[in-house]
Amino acid sequence: MSFDHQKIExxxxxxxxxxxxxxxxxxxxxxxxxxxxxFPYPSGERLHVGHGRSYCCLDAVARLRRMQGYNVLFPxxxxxxxxxxxxxxxxTGIHPSITTKENITNSKKQAQSWGLSFDWEREINTxxxxxxxxxxxxxxxLYKKDLAYKKExxxxxxxxxxxxxxxxxxxxxxxxxxxxxxxxxxxxxxLLKITAYADRLIEDLKSVDYREDxxxxxxxxxxxxxxxxxxxxxxxxxxxxxxxxxxxDTFYGATFLVLSPEKARDYLDFVAGxxxxxxxxxxxxxxxxSELQRQEELKEKxxxxxxxxxxxPLTGEKLPVxxxxxxxxxxxxxxxxxxxxxDQRDFDFAKKYNLPLKEVVKNEKESMFPKEAFEGEGTLVNxxxxxxxxxxxAIDKITQFLEKKKMGERAVDYKLRDWVFSRQHYWGEPIPxxxxxxxxxxxxxxxxxxxxxxxxxxxxxxxxxxxVTVSExxxxxxxxxxxxxxxxxxxxxxxxxxxxxxxxxCPICDSQARRETDTMPNWxxxxxxxxxxxxxKNDKQFADRKKLDYWLPVDWYNGGMEHTTLHLLYSxxxxxxxxxxxxxxxxxxxxxxxSHGVVLGPDGQKMSKSRENVIxxxxxxxxxxxxxxxxxxxxxxxxxxxxxxxPKGVLGVRRFLDRVWKAHQTVSSQKSVVSSQEIxxxxxxxxxxxxxxxxxxxxxxxxxxxMKFVNQLAIGNYQLAIEDWKVFLQVLAxxxxxxxxxxxxxxxxxxxxxxxxxPKYDPKLIVEESVTIVVQVNGKMRGKLELPAGTRExxxxxxxxxxDSVKSHFYGKRVAKTVFIPDNLINFVIL
RNA sequence: GCUGGGGUGGUGGAAUGGUAUACACGAAGGACUUAAGAUCCUUUGGGGAUAAAACCUCGUGCGAGUUCGACUCUCGCCCCCAGCACCA
Numbered sequence: 001m002s003f004d005h006q007k008i009e010x011x012x013x014x015x016x017x018x019x020x021x022x023x024x025x026x027x028x029x030x031x032x033x034x035x036x037x038x039f040p041y042p043s044g045e046r047l048h049v050g051h052g053r054s055y056c057c058l059d060a061v062a063r064l065r066r067m068q069g070y071n072v073l074f075p076x077x078x079x080x081x082x083x084x085x086x087x088x089x090x091x092t093g094i095h096p097s098i099t100t101k102e103n104i105t106n107s108k109k110q111a112q113s114w115g116l117s118f119d120w121e122r123e124i125n126t127x128x129x130x131x132x133x134x135x136x137x138x139x140x141x142l143y144k145k146d147l148a149y150k151k152e153x154x155x156x157x158x159x160x161x162x163x164x165x166x167x168x169x170x171x172x173x174x175x176x177x178x179x180x181x182x183x184x185x186x187x188x189x190x191l192l193k194i195t196a197y198a199d200r201l202i203e204d205l206k207s208v209d210y211r212e213d214x215x216x217x218x219x220x221x222x223x224x225x226x227x228x229x230x231x232x233x234x235x236x237x238x239x240x241x242x243x244x245x246x247x248x249d250t251f252y253g254a255t256f257l258v259l260s261p262e263k264a265r266d267y268l269d270f271v272a273g274x275x276x277x278x279x280x281x282x283x284x285x286x287x288x289x290s291e292l293q294r295q296e297e298l299k300e301k302x303x304x305x306x307x308x309x310x311x312x313p314l315t316g317e318k319l320p321v322x323x324x325x326x327x328x329x330x331x332x333x334x335x336x337x338x339x340x341x342x343d344q345r346d347f348d349f350a351k352k353y354n355l356p357l358k359e360v361v362k363n364e365k366e367s368m369f370p371k372e373a374f375e376g377e378g379t380l381v382n383x384x385x386x387x388x389x390x391x392x393x394a395i396d397k398i399t400q401f402l403e404k405k406k407m408g409e410r411a412v413d414y415k416l417r418d419w420v421f422s423r424q425h426y427w428g429e430p431i432p433x434x435x436x437x438x439x440x441x442x443x444x445x446x447x448x449x450x451x452x453x454x455x456x457x458x459x460x461x462x463x464x465x466x467x468v469t470v471s472e473x474x475x476x477x478x479x480x481x482x483x484x485x486x487x488x489x490x491x492x493x494x495x496x497x498x499x500x501x502x503x504x505x506c507p508i509c510d511s512q513a514r515r516e517t518d519t520m521p522n523w524x525x526x527x528x529x530x531x532x533x534x535x536x537k538n539d540k541q542f543a544d545r546k547k548l549d550y551w552l553p554v555d556w557y558n559g560g561m562e563h564t565t566l567h568l569l570y571s572x573x574x575x576x577x578x579x580x581x582x583x584x585x586x587x588x589x590x591x592x593x594x595s596h597g598v599v600l601g602p603d604g605q606k607m608s609k610s611r612e613n614v615i616x617x618x619x620x621x622x623x624x625x626x627x628x629x630x631x632x633x634x635x636x637x638x639x640x641x642x643x644x645x646x647p648k649g650v651l652g653v654r655r656f657l658d659r660v661w662k663a664h665q666t667v668s669s670q671k672s673v674v675s676s677q678e679i680x681x682x683x684x685x686x687x688x689x690x691x692x693x694x695x696x697x698x699x700x701x702x703x704x705x706x707m708k709f710v711n712q713l714a715i716g717n718y719q720l721a722i723e724d725w726k727v728f729l730q731v732l733a734x735x736x737x738x739x740x741x742x743x744x745x746x747x748x749x750x751x752x753x754x755x756x757x758x759p760k761y762d763p764k765l766i767v768e769e770s771v772t773i774v775v776q777v778n779g780k781m782r783g784k785l786e787l788p789a790g791t792r793e794x795x796x797x798x799x800x801x802x803x804d805s806v807k808s809h810f811y812g813k814r815v816a817k818t819v820f821i822p823d824n825l826i827n828f829v830i831l
Numbered sequence: 832g833c834u835g836g837g838g839u840g841g842u843g844g845a846a847u848g849g850u851a852u853a854c855a856c857g858a859a860g861g862a863c864u865u866a867a868g869a870u871c872c873u874u875u876g877g878g879g880a881u882a883a884a885a886c887c888u889c890g891u892g893c894g895a896g897u898u899c900g901a902c903u904c905u906c907g908c909c910c911c912c913a914g915c916a917c918c919a
Contacts, residue, residue, distance in 0.1 A: 656855090824849065
């Protein structure tokens with residue numbers, strides 16, 4: 001006996017839509033609950049079972065919360081700008097605006113077929129001009145706060161996608177999307193000063209409930225290290241070299257300095273005077289290496305002496321200056337003081353090139369020096385007046401001393417780089433900036449100097465232009481419709497070729513000016529979308545402040561681990577900027593963040609077309625129904641764990657739903673008025689378990705408990721009142737909304753099961769009347785006793801000691817101690 | 832190397848100090864059926880013991896420790912997964 005999901009599921013989906021069951025109500029008296037899933041990218045691949053896992057499980061949470069009386073907001077939208085959409089358009093030869101629209105229509109149909117309780121009235125789309133108008137507006141706020149600047153920098157260039165990539169989008173030297181090795185290029189780019197918020201992005205994690213590894217990964221990525229910058233004078237040269245170190249305590253152990261190839265370039269003239277052409281050769285070769293090459297050559301450090309010396313500002317020692325490719329230009333100052341005795345990399349380099357070592361930290365027990373560098377803690381030696389100090393104190397004292405002598409200062413550095421924000425692509429939000437030559441020329445020399453120093457200008461055809469913002473009333477800067485949206489070979493945006501669009505009047509001086517032709521990365525629209533849900537149709541503001549105050553922060557945000565150092569970090573950054581502008585409440589957007597595990601193919605491999613192991617959710621829904629799909633997504637394993645899709649497991653949950661259907665037929669025909677005690681107890685335990693497990697991400701065990709309950713019925717010979725069966729249907733409703741609704745109405749109910757309050761369990765019924773007491777001897781189970789709850793120790797001891805299986809262990813021994821846990825266990829310790 | 836998570840039956844997993852293996856899959860046997868499928872029932876960690884049971888014993892990556900009692904806590908080690916990685 002089975003039910004026809006193809007008949008009942010669409011029926012209820014239509015019904016719910018008509019009834020508008022799942023709206024989040026602004027300013028409702030009820031307690032609010034904002035539950036958010038990462039909005040999907042409407043690609044040609046449609047939604048997959050990975051989306052299903054996140055959406056179906058969080059949908060169960062949203063439904064449960066509604067039944068608990070919360071005013072739930074569970075919205076969805078489309079993150080539709082970006083490279084995949086553009087690549088898909090290029091592949092199919094259809095304009096991205098058309099494919100995007102089609103993909104949204106299809107993905108929406110899918111989401112609806114899963115019976116998800118989204119508030120569709122708040123649906124948004126990042127490519128909608130009414131939406132990206134505000135993305136552009138927000139960019140202007142960042143610009144006005146000096147958090148956006150344009151600078152010529154080396155960028156990660158993907159030769160296949162013909163675009164630059166943020167560091168976060170480069171994985172192991174390759175393009176995150178297409179796997180092509182990334183090249184280095186100098187290019188003028190918009191950057192957002194996320195580094196200015198680095199400390200707060202770390203610090204404020206303390207105030208939110210993120211899963212341990214998510215916070216850890218963000219902190220890791222930001223990579224804060226505290227130390228000092230120290231100046232070394234170059235001998236026979238007027239300049240000095242500033243190095244960054246986290247170990248000022250090893251300062252006396254520095255035996256040479258090393259510059260990054262980029263930094264060394266500044267001294268080429270000086271080196272040429274010393275007649276060392278091989279230095280220039282080395283630098284040039286090092287600079288031409290791609291990121292990937294540099295990474296592959298990791299193990300073997302190379303370098304060459306620059307042929308000049310610097311002076312230790314405290315001891316006056318002459319330190320040779322080298323250039324080496326293991327020193328990174330992008331971190332610290334691009335120059336280091338090498339302390340080979342206490343840094344393994346410096347040690348390896350010193351050994352290879354026969355440079356001197358000087359031990360300044362001693363630890364008799366741990367140090368393996370001079371076999372290898374000693375990086376641990378110990379007592380300072382060979383360090384003048386600082387001898388005898390321990391690490392922390394030494395760092396403090398030496399830094400203070402350097403500061404006093406004006407030879408150094410405390411400094412903090414981060415691995416995090418400013419966010420490269422421009423892309424040379426068509427399918428993105430145009431950056432609302434205009435470059436004006438006339439405005440530049442009208443600047444005073446002082447203003448020009450300031451603009452140059454603040455990277456607040458752009459060079460076009462070799463001439464400097466002033467940066468002028470598009471006025472707010474002219475937003476949005478609409479993305480023009482073009483025939484040719486393919487990226488250009490030279491890496492300029494296709495927009496640059498649309499003369500009519502590029503050439504504009506300057507909003508300040510009205511002279512001929514040029515638009516910025518770069519567009520924003522797809523991380524722009526997603527950095528604030530959760531705010532727009534709160535007021536999606538507002539054409540005066542990005543969102544009304546009162547609505548923001550009512551709904552924020554997001555109570556529960558679930559999404560993929562792959563966004564931890566991208567979207568999640570970016571959107572926290574934007575939110576903090578908005579908080580500083582007093583446009584949003586609080587300082588953190590998401591109170592709680594969780595992450596679902598990846599769904600692998602049935603073969604345990606990552607799903608991919610080439611492996612032919614892709615599970616199409618549409619087929620699962622068609623064959624077994626949305627409820628089965630939802631239930632399996634939740635039941636397949638622990639929510640946060642990577643797990644392989646098991647087609648047999650899908651059958652298993654469908655069997656469970658069939659048993660529910662069958663039980664319903666029996667219950668409704670029996671028409672019992674009272675349930676047996678045993679069934680009542682199970683039911684109340686079930687309410688408690690499902691409620692708790694669902695809110696703690698333990699969807700799999702919540703379902704296991706429901707299965708147990710129904711299995712109990714299947715054994716037969718039970719008595720279950722219709723009213724209690726209705727309670728079960730309410731418990732089932734968040735997970736299998738269609739079947740629950742169908743059966744609920746089958747019992748004559750008129751209103752939706754999803755509008756019912758969550759059943760309250762009776763604590764008295766949770767407690768067992770009779771309990772199983774485990775009898776142990778020396779901690780090993782030797783017997784069980786079925787006794788009324790609350791039986792006292794004396795009685796239990798007597799009964800337990802009387803058991804044959806227990807007595808036999810007492811022979812020749814004596815009971816030294818008895819451990820009694822009421823209603824649970826008794827343990828005889830015998831000697 | 833650093834950071835975080837993990838290691839339990841044939842498989843996915845359950846149990847966060849108290850009966851190890853809930854729930855599901857698979858497998859074996861049985862009922863129904865001309866048959867297959869579906870469905871239902873029974874069994875299902877290893878070893879020993881028994882006519883059958885009761886029962887005994889080993890068992891949660893490895894080794895130690897704490898405890899009346901450890902999958903769970905502590906220490907050391909091995910392995911797997913994820914992220915970062917010449918970050919000074």
